[in-house]
Amino acid sequence: MIAHTSGETAPASRRRQTAAQRAVLSVLDSSEHFRSAQQLYRQLRQHPTHQFGLTTVYRVLRTLVEDKIAEIQRAEDGELLYRIRTTNEHRHYLLCRQCGRAEAFTSTPIEDQTRQLSRTFDYTDVTHHVDLYGVCPRCRDT
Ligand SMILES: [Zn+2]
Ligand SMILES: [Zn+2]
Known part of the structure; x- marks a missing residue:
């Protein structure tokens, strides 16, 4: 017991x-x-x-x-x-600030510029956060 x-x-x-x-x-x-x-x-x-x-x-x-x-x-x-x-892939999001809905996107210019700046200034392990915020159509229409 x-x-x-x-x-x-x-x-x-x-x-x-x-x-x-x-x-x-x-x-x-x-x-x-x-x-x-x-x-x-x-x-x-x-x-x-x-x-x-x-x-x-x-x-x-x-x-x-x-x-x-x-x-x-x-x-x-x-x-x-x-x-x-x-997804495990690198993504950015356009996020609805009201409901949290997210549209994923990738941006070649942002990725290219990150690599370029890292090279120019000799930085390693460079990360970035680029987030966009707005109001989605569903939230706007209600
Ligand atoms: Zn929304
Ligand atoms: Zn990125």
Whole structure:
């Protein structure tokens, strides 16, 4: 009996974390739009069985990003937004500032200029973030 109880301690905590991960994933999966941790948290709380704290949501999101299951994008105000990763390729986004809808694009001039500047100034490991923000047709028409 004692052995049984103590044997359950570690798996139980793992199970809780897995349940939170599953819950966050199901909410992330429900939309392709980028959403903030706060928004995801609020959507999560609408399910009676998904009463996880905001700290847990942040922790799960961080793990999902580290595991490359989720991708992050910065909102116009710098807040981090999340969604299920759709591609591992380098992309830029035109993002709706109201609903988080994202149109991915690649830009040869931006990539070329990055390489050129890196060469000119002899920098290595150069990265860039070029994000565009606007209002999508659906948000504009409602
Ligand atoms: Zn929109
Ligand atoms: Zn780029």
